[in-house]
Amino acid sequence: MKSSRREFLKRTGVGAVSLGILDAELLHAAEQAPRDIPQVYAPRPLKPSALTMDGISKRTMEEHYKLYVGYVNKSNEILDALKTVDYAKANQTYSSLRVLKVELTFAVGGVKNHEIYFDHLGGKGGRPEGRILGHIARDFGSYEAWEKDLKATGLAARGWVWLAYDADRGRLFNYLGDAQNTFPVWNAIPLLALDTYEHAYFLDYATDRKSYIEAFMRNLDWSAVEQRFAQIPHLK
Ligand SMILES: [Fe+2]
Known part of the structure; x- marks a missing residue:
């Protein structure tokens, strides 16, 4: 080995x-x-x-x-x-x-x-449009509140942060996972996945994970996230 x-x-x-x-x-x-x-x-x-x-x-x-x-x-x-x-x-x-x-x-x-x-990387960042923006505003209060929560959760995670839709509650939430197999809850459908393992940013930022998360947001392709959201049946 x-x-x-x-x-x-x-x-x-x-x-x-x-x-x-x-x-x-x-x-x-x-x-x-x-x-x-x-x-x-x-x-x-x-x-x-x-x-x-x-x-x-x-x-x-x-x-x-x-x-x-x-x-x-x-x-x-x-x-x-x-x-x-x-x-x-x-x-x-x-x-x-x-x-x-x-x-x-x-x-x-x-x-x-x-x-x-x-x-969902290789995009132009910015904000989402349409239906998902409405759901983010409804479930987090505003887009800014969602982004603040995502970034902070990214600093608190050892592996992943997922924006996911809990199909049972009918709500979006930023879930935290410390490993590849620490899935948050059943019936939560991941729409966005922020990798916070060191390998995702160490070559570019050393220990500065905060700057990596900013770069992640700048390069997010919201159309890919919106597409995943649109595929959820029976949205509440
Ligand atoms: Fe990774």
């Missing part, structure tokens, strides 16, 4: 200096082991506009994309391993079934979270 970590760092050019600040997500992706397995999940391509942003560098996005591909590969690998797992040895303290099922949520979470993130 140590050599694969070193190889990954060398390959990505992150460098040994950064080893101390690399988070668990990066190390998970470094452990990917390509195999000839069925591709249930397939990586979506990065939009060209996401590589020419003001404030989030091409290098950061390219390295970040590699992590996403790692989650895709691991999701496929775990699903394949579940086909031959020994169900007779299922155990809550330790068992292969337990490990695979727990880590599947981490891997698939990594896929889904990053697909939302990459999909």
Whole structure:
């Protein structure tokens, strides 16, 4: 494992200096082991506009994309391993079934979270329009209040912030998650995903996460968020 970590760092050019600040997500992706397995999940391509942003560098996005591909590969690998797992040895303290099922949520979470993130970057920022703006104003008081809450939640999170629509309550809320698989609540549909793991900004901003969040907002493609919102059935 140590050599694969070193190889990954060398390959990505992150460098040994950064080893101390690399988070668990990066190390998970470094452990990917390509195999000839069925591709249930397939990586979506990065939009060209996401590589020419003001404030989030091409290098950061390219390295970040590699992590996403790692989650895709691991999701496929775990699903394949579940086909031959020994169900007779299922155990809550330790068992292969337990490990695979727990880590599947981490891997698939990594896929889904990053697909939302990459999909709505490469835009021109500003404000949303139409229906979602009305819902934001209704549920947060104003657009400014929503943005203030999102930014502050971004500083409080260790992994992700999602603007999501709780289909049961019929309300928007900025949820916080500390890892790929700490989903906030059932039936909350994510519309916007702010990645607050260090790998999303450390190359550009070191520890200045606040400036990264400002850059994230400047490059947000609200049309992608609006599109996700429009797909929610039975909006309240
Ligand atoms: Fe990420």
